[in-house]
Amino acid sequence: MQEIAGTGQYPTRHPSVPTQFAPGDRVRVRATAPLGHIRTPFYIRGHVGMIERYCGAYPNPEELAQMRDGLPAQPLYRVRFLQSDVWPDYAGRPEDTIDIEIFQHWLERLDEGMVA
Amino acid sequence: MSSPQDLGNYQALTYFQLMEVSLRELLVEKGVVTEDAVNATVEDMRQRGPETGARVVARAWVDAEFKRQLLDNGTRACEALGIDVPALRLVVIENTPQVHNVIVCTLCSCYPRMLLGLPPEWYKSRNYRSRVVHEPRVVLEEFGLRIPAATAIHVHDSTADMRYMVLPMRPAGTEDWDEARLAAIVTRDSMIGVAVPNL
Numbered sequence: 001m002q003e004i005a006g007t008g009q010y011p012t013r014h015p016s017v018p019t020q021f022a023p024g025d026r027v028r029v030r031a032t033a034p035l036g037h038i039r040t041p042f043y044i045r046g047h048v049g050m051i052e053r054y055c056g057a058y059p060n061p062e063e064l065a066q067m068r069d070g071l072p073a074q075p076l077y078r079v080r081f082l083q084s085d086v087w088p089d090y091a092g093r094p095e096d097t098i099d100i101e102i103f104q105h106w107l108e109r110l111d112e113g114m115v116a
Numbered sequence: 117m118s119s120p121q122d123l124g125n126y127q128a129l130t131y132f133q134l135m136e137v138s139l140r141e142l143l144v145e146k147g148v149v150t151e152d153a154v155n156a157t158v159e160d161m162r163q164r165g166p167e168t169g170a171r172v173v174a175r176a177w178v179d180a181e182f183k184r185q186l187l188d189n190g191t192r193a194c195e196a197l198g199i200d201v202p203a204l205r206l207v208v209i210e211n212t213p214q215v216h217n218v219i220v221c222t223l224c225s226c227y228p229r230m231l232l233g234l235p236p237e238w239y240k241s242r243n244y245r246s247r248v249v250h251e252p253r254v255v256l257e258e259f260g261l262r263i264p265a266a267t268a269i270h271v272h273d274s275t276a277d278m279r280y281m282v283l284p285m286r287p288a289g290t291e292d293w294d295e296a297r298l299a300a301i302v303t304r305d306s307m308i309g310v311a312v313p314n315l
Contacts, residue, residue, distance in 0.1 A: 009189060010205045010277075039275050041222050043249070055205070058277045076276055078207075083271075092253050095268045101276035 016057035016073035026110040037065030049081035075104040169231035170302035177286040201230040210283045218309030219280040226274040259310040282309040
């Protein structure tokens with residue numbers, strides 16, 4: 001797994017929210033269903049994964065869709081999930097994964113011992 | 117093909133075509149863009165094709181240091197090759213004997229257009245987008261690609277600001293090939309991950 005901490009793979013110059021996660025951290029995607037333009041797919045909400053890399057901070061698309069500036073920018077991560085955790089009937093190999101870009105405000109830290 | 121009334125080749129605009137024409141004409145009328153600027157952008161997009169991505173792959177196959185840079189920061193590596201990739205934040209993922217990668221955008225049709233040109237129709241279809249995340253092995257077999265049972269599959273859902281390209285494995289038997297010859301076997305589909313380069 002590639003480790004790019006701190007500045008993000010593609011640093012941007014927007015005023016941004018500080019990063020809360022580092023590669024390897026276990027996180028849960030918030031299981032919530034707000035209205036609007038949401039870039040967090042439904043199929044991954046509520047699932048537990050691991051931060052694969054920090055991509056940089058980008059204007060929040062939920063705000064951009066409302067014609068606002070989306071600032072401060074939200075840290076964006078690639079989060080890696082085991083397919084067998086995501087789909088109860090998954091028929092592939094146990095180590096198959098799906099990586100998804102998810103903004104920080106959709107992620108909750110998974111404390112030690114809270115492993116799903 | 118002809119209907120009872122002879123309508124020639126006339127076809128009414130679809131809802132989205134009508135919306136595009138209306139919006140474009142309004143933007144031109146209000147001076148936000150010019151007709152020439154719109155045409156130039158459309159022409160620029162049409163001229164981009166998978167040959168650019170193939171060039172990047174071929175270079176990575178022959179130059180280990182370039183490959184390292186490409187996997188580290190795809191955009192910077194493309195720029196170092198002299199490829200103009202405006203607004204592209206590229207993540208390149210490497211196929212290995214252990215892992216096969218495939219890309220999708222389940223929410224819409226995000227695609228590395230700067231390197232591969234316009235996405236194929238199937239890439240935008242609900243069928244591909246909904247199924248490749250859930251049963252990638254079955255979908256790849258429908259493309260005629262059988263992944264060895266021992267190989268893991270990593271799916272990459274392009275949901276935000278990154279764009280993805282798969283770096284396929286260099287086929288055996290190409291050891292003495294030059295870059296141009298290598299680039300010719302790198303197909304669009306092999307850089308999406310639904311095919312592999314064949315000799």
